Amino acid sequence: RELALLFQVSRTTAINAYRHLEKDGYISIKNGSGTYVSDRYILGNRSNYEMPWPQLLKPYMQSSMSSLMSELMVSNVLEDKISLDAGMPDPNFYPVHTFSKLYLDNLSALDPKDFGHIPIHGYEPLRNRITQMLALEGIRCHADEVVILSGSQQGLYLTARVLIEPGDYVIIQEPTYLGAIQVFQSLGARVLSLPQREHFPLEILEDYLARYRPKLMYCIPTFQNPNGAIIKAGERKQLIQLSARYRLAILEDDPYSSIYYEDIPPMSLKSLDDYGGVIYLSTFSKTLMPGLRLGYMVAHPSLINRIILEKQYVDLHSNNISQWLLDLFIKEGHLGEHLTKIRGIYKNRRDVMADALNLSFKSKLSFHIPQGGFYIWCRINESLSSKKLLQEALKTGVSFIPGEAFYAAPGEDREFRLCFSQHDEKVISEGINRLEKAMEKLKKK
Ligand code: PMP
Secondary structure (H helix, E strand, O other): OHHHHHHOOOHHHHHHHHHHHHHOOOEEEEOOOEEEEOHHHOOOOOOOOOOOHHHHOOOOOOOHHHHHHHHHHHOOOOOOOEEOOOOOOOHHHOOHHHHHHHHHHHHHHOOHHHHOOOOOOOOHHHHHHHHHHHHHOOOOOOHHHEEEEOOHHHHHHHHHHHHOOOOOEEEEEEOOOHHHHHHHHHOOOEEEEEEOOOOOOHHHHHHHHHHHOOOEEEEOOOOOOOOOOOOOHHHHHHHHHHHHHOOOEEEEEOOOOOOEOOOOOOOOHHHHOOOOOEEEEEEOOOOOOHHHOOEEEEOOHHHHHHHHHHHHHHHOOOOHHHHHHHHHHHHOOHHHHHHHHHHHHHHHHHHHHHHHHHHHHHHHEEEOOOOEOOEEEEEEOOOOOHHHHHHHHHHHOEEOEEHHHHOOOOOOOOEEEEEOOOOOHHHHHHHHHHHHHHHHHHHHO
């Protein structure tokens, strides 16, 4: 507060300044005690040969959103804050008990060399098991076309690494997953956006294909993050036909399709792929637990061979012990049981959040009830900024992600994403209550 007064800046700016100093190692903040200048910056402790790291670092394309988010979260100090932001499963339902039992019961069967290196593709029994699971969903592939990844984020990065050169065009559906936009932009891609429509905008896609000859389209056809949208079955077929004609590679990111609450969603793009252009990505982060860091990719062997090379540079292979355990987990039938359980839990939470939004906001917000996934995407019907709403919401003790985070370029600031998977019904209702209070406060400003 004193710093803010001294320099006549807002309190948030002063806190931000402190956070930056802390991040760069100049100061350390000890809760309840105070803020201290780091030892090595106290006169006399500092070497004349201090490494000039900032001068050595390569230029870095920081997305405006990542800095915006860290600024907004700075004032996020309330201890009992309800976070409706991050898209994660509820840790209370992580199948930790089953995993530890499997580990203890089977550890003695392991040979020490099982803790050594394995092929870059991943643990063979798990790749075979994934191949069998995918066959049930209409994806026919050989285990050699499957690579186990350290999370599907790695798949996004590796795909972009082997395909994108600076200046290449990449098509995305907007709004979409921030982590993908950041990867494409960090590698110098020029991003073309397909706007969200009732129908998948095939005519805009065709125009982009003819005009810009993009190499890659990134899409989440089932329960899109952030808005829960689905590309309909008929549109999927047309999309594949069009992409085949233009030899467009499609990166199909599919973390949510098995977390459905109504009908089973349409078949994946990969299952319809008759020209070898679809790169299929999935993960166990949403269905099981993100800390497993296990996902996988299925694609044409020519692409997989390059991905393998690139993955070797990054981590040689993904963690074998996680892969071995996950294989046991699936083999013993736990995945199916777990999915049935979480579908029931998250469906309830979705309904409670939708009811609470209807009750508290009436016509002040518009949203669709998603048929799967973790998110409700809201649009403010009045001229209020979602970023300003977040600032108020943090004060009333609830957080969400402003819509801008899901766009390649800043757009209209009236949308935001709420995640309903992380908390129980009571907490969700309280979160929406706090959100409503925040909106009322903002309107009075
Ligand atoms: N894609 C989408 C659409 C996601 O929502 C996420 C997680 N937020 C990921 C990829 C990355 O997941 P992970 O690396 O944990 O598998």
